[in-house]
Amino acid sequence: MAPRFAPKEPITLDPPKNTLFTLEELSKYDGVSNPLIYVAVNGTVFDVSRQAKVYGPGGSYNVFAGKDGSRGLAKSSLKLEEAVADITGLGEGELTVLNDWFSYFSQRYNVVGKVVTTSKI
Numbered sequence: 001m002a003p004r005f006a007p008k009e010p011i012t013l014d015p016p017k018n019t020l021f022t023l024e025e026l027s028k029y030d031g032v033s034n035p036l037i038y039v040a041v042n043g044t045v046f047d048v049s050r051q052a053k054v055y056g057p058g059g060s061y062n063v064f065a066g067k068d069g070s071r072g073l074a075k076s077s078l079k080l081e082e083a084v085a086d087i088t089g090l091g092e093g094e095l096t097v098l099n100d101w102f103s104y105f106s107q108r109y110n111v112v113g114k115v116v117t118t119s120k121i
């Protein structure tokens with residue numbers, strides 16, 4: 001379920017950083033080999049390390065760790081195959097859910113950078 005509300009206590013965030021990550025680089029921040037855990041939403045990379053219990057190994061939302069799992073967020077799905085950046089074919093409602101998640105993460109987590117998409121076409 002998508003908790004679409006502002007944090008109870010205001011969270012002071014750092015100014016956003018602009019590091020560029022390929023999806024391969026991002027995959028290192030899954031809480032296994034690295035204590036830092038990053039989750040990307042719509043190509044923006046957030047530092048969710050503070051919620052290691054949730055995003056780290058064994059955590060409820062570990063499927064999103066070290067990834068851009070926009071599709072899964074949009075579809076309220078925790079399936080591994082849906083935890084991907086590709087949002088083609090989604091409906092308006094799903095895109096709204098994705099935007100809500102973007103707001104959720106933006107209000108809680110520091111931005112560390114962006115995902116660069118390398119075209120393989």
Ligand code: HEM
Pocket residue numbers: 001002003048051054061072073074075076077078
């Ligand atoms: C029975 C189903 C579910 C229940 C009871 C549930 C419950 C919760 C609760 C209680 C929170 C914490 C809210 C807060 O402290 O702000 C949460 C957060 C979250 N949920 Fe769910 N959830 C469910 C299903 C899902 C599904 C299917 C997804 C897939 C998109 C999902 C994604 C998330 C995410 C990404 C967070 C944010 C965690 C964070 O960064 O703090 N949840 N959920």
